[in-house]
Amino acid sequence: DAGVTQSPTHLIKTRGQHVTLRCSPISGHKSVSWYQQVLGQGPQFIFQYYEKEERGRGNFPDRFSARQFPNYSSELNVNALLLGDSALYLCASSSGQYSQPQHFGDGTRLSIL
């Protein structure tokens, strides 16, 4: 079975631009969470979506938004990109709203020039 898949693998943007990252959860998983991992640090929680609704939000500005589709895939959108947004963006899926464990994809490496 396929694991969590994310696209694109790498992305280079300039300051002020907008970016959309995509995630497909493990088949049968209905919960998707997004994390930001800055180089040399642990992942930081951004959002959780379950049944197409936002169920949790971390300490990130409103420039960050997300949505979940009927097939449980998800998009993370970041507007007005800043240099500090350069990071690995990870998607994790789990079977239910509060269930563990969470399984991570290999992420999208976003570089802001």
Place this chain on the structure above:
Amino acid sequence: QQQVKQSPQSLIVQKGGISIINCAYENTAFDYFPWYQQFPGKGPALLIAIRPDVSEKKEGRFTISFNKSAKQFSLHIMDSQPGDSATYFCAAHGQGAQKLVFGQGTRLTINP
């Protein structure tokens, strides 16, 4: 109270030795404690996890020891192998929320 503190930041162990990584937390509402292994260019992969109603869990060469009163837990890797060289993250999960709170990571190097 949402922090998880992990140590050491880096660790070098000889092949065949025991690798030990420690984590501490403050929030007593945490109810699930996973360890993740991450290789360069890859996402974190779940290694082993424990809930606070048990003091130890073993899976192959990997063991979690959990001390609820001290609010500490640790990962032991027995018979460490060069293929275990990676960054390890402890994490904690609170009731009623899907958010995982991660430690800062430990870069483990196993010398052959």
